[in-house]
Amino acid sequence: MAVMRNKKDLSFGTSPDNPDGLKLNLFYDEDTKTAYGEVRLGETMQGHRPDCVHPGIIGVMLDEVMMKINQAMNLDVVTGELNIRYLQQAKINEPLYLRGYFVKRNRRIIENRAELEDDIGKIIARAKGKYIEVDPVN
DSSP, rough: OOOOSOOOOOOTTTTTTTTSSSSOOEEEETTTEEEEEEOOOOGGGGGGTBBBOOOHHHHHHHHHHHHHHHHTTTTEEEEEEEEEEEEEOOOOOOOEEEEEEEEEEEETTEEEEEEHHHHHHHHEEEEEEEEEOOOOOE
């Protein structure tokens, strides 16, 4: 069942219509059930450390790449749990690479995982997400 939306999509993570959003351009590979994308973030996404991306922004990106999988599989879900392990700082104005993986589905719970890497393949952060399938609105 396709996810229906009646309102304009202003998602902070992926909408091209949100002037303040990340505008992530994410793709889905049906064969491997993975989502992926590349991003370069500017100074407005900086945290307390100079030239480093705010960890909350990293969390949004990891959640979004996992949500891309759910959307591609036509699952209408909300984020139920998001666990993130930060391994190093992500740098402002440098390329970052997202990849999300489908793990399993157990009734109404979908589990995915994701990683954020820098341009030399070093993992910046890893996440595990649990998504709860919502009842269709009639």
